Amino acid sequence: SQQGEEDPQALSIQEGENATMNCSYKTSINNLQWYRQNSGRGLVHLILIRSNEREKHSGRLRVTLDTSKKSSSLLITASRAADTASYFCAASSNDYKLSFGAGTTVTVRA
C-alpha cells in the first residue's frame, strides 16, 4: 500500500512563482524523503527530513514535517523551467524500505 500520498496531482505555475505540494502518510515514520523525476529519467533524491526534524532547507527547497498530522510539504521558491518534473514523497517506516506516493506533476510556464 502507498504510505505517501501527494496533493495536488498536478500543478501549473508561472516561472518565478513558488510551488507547494503536500504529502500525507499513514503510519509512524523514521524519515520522509522527496524525490524529483524528469520525464523518461530515474528519480533523483532532493531532501531527507528525519522524524525529529520540523523543517529543512536545501537551496530553493524547503521541506516541513508535521508528525502529529502525518504530513509534509515541499516548497520550491522562485521556480524555473528546469523545475518542470514530477515530485514524489517517500516515507520510511523501517530501515530498508521506502513507500512512494503517486507524485505531483509540476509544470513551470515561461
Add this chain to the structure above:
Amino acid sequence: DAGITQSPRHKVTETGTPVTLRCHQTENHRYMYWYRQDPGHGLRLIHYSYGVKDTDKGEVSDGYSVSRSKTEDFLLTLESATSSQTSVYFCAISESGTGFYEQYFGPGTRLTVT
C-alpha cells in the same frame, strides 16, 4: 547519476517467456532495490537485497524473483511474463538502511509484454 546501470533499457517480449533484468552498481552499496512504476501508482517495491545472497520481498513480489551473487549485481527475473508486468522497472541502491540514507536510482528499463 550515481554509478548504476540497468540493462536492457528497453525490451519487448511475449506473454509466457522468461525475462531477466540486470542492475549493476559501482558504488559498493550494500542495499539494492527493484521497483516498478505505473501511472497512478508511483513506485512500488518488488524485491530488495541487504547483502550478497540476502533478499526479501516487497509489496508486489508475485511473479518476480531476484538473485544477488555479487555486491555489484542484482537481477530481477520474470519467470513467465504477463501483460500486467508491462511497466517501467527501476533499480535503486542505498549505502545503508533508509533510516539514514537516501536511495540512488538507475535510468530504468521499459518492459512491454505483448
